Amino acid sequence: xxxxKFNEQFIxxxxxxxxxxxxxxEQIPEGYTDKQPPDGLFIAKYDPKKEEWFEAASKEYIDSxxxxxxxxxxxxLLKKHVALLTLQLSQMQKGGAx
Numbered sequence: 001x002x003x004x005k006f007n008e009q010f011i012x013x014x015x016x017x018x019x020x021x022x023x024x025x026e027q028i029p030e031g032y033t034d035k036q037p038p039d040g041l042f043i044a045k046y047d048p049k050k051e052e053w054f055e056a057a058s059k060e061y062i063d064s065x066x067x068x069x070x071x072x073x074x075x076x077l078l079k080k081h082v083a084l085l086t087l088q089l090s091q092m093q094k095g096g097a098x
Contacts, residue, residue, distance in 0.1 A: 001019065001020055001021075001022055001034055002017050002018070002019055002020075002032050002034075002036070002068040003017065003018055003019075003020050003028050003029070003032040003033060004016075004017050004032060004033055004034075004035070004037060005017065005018070005031055005032050005034070006031060006033065006045075006046045007031070009045070010039075010045050010047070010048070011043060011044070011046075011056065011087075012044035012045070012053065013046055013047065018032070020032075020034075027074045032081040033046055033048070033051070035051055035053065036054065037053045038053060041053060041054075041055050041056075041057075042055065042057035042061065042065065043055065043056040043061070044056070045093050084098060
């Protein structure tokens with residue numbers, strides 16, 4: 001069986017998994033659990049009392065990992081410009097100022 005390592009603060013240590021042969025009497029070492037951390041956690045933290053993993057990363061930390069939005073492409077900018085010009089033209093034809 002595969003077991004998953006956590007540090008003193010119970011944070012998962014990816015890449016430190018080991019295989020333990022419990023069927024032949026091998027014990028799970030201290031600092032490991034047989035509960036696999038679920039996918040999608042940014043900082044997986046283990047709760048030994050509940051025997052489950054939870055998200056330990058703050059919202060600010062998670063948000064800081066998200067890529068910045070891409071700037072609008074040329075076609076989007078052109079469409080916005082055409083829409084603005086069309087609006088200004090229709091206002092001028094109605095006698096309004098803009």
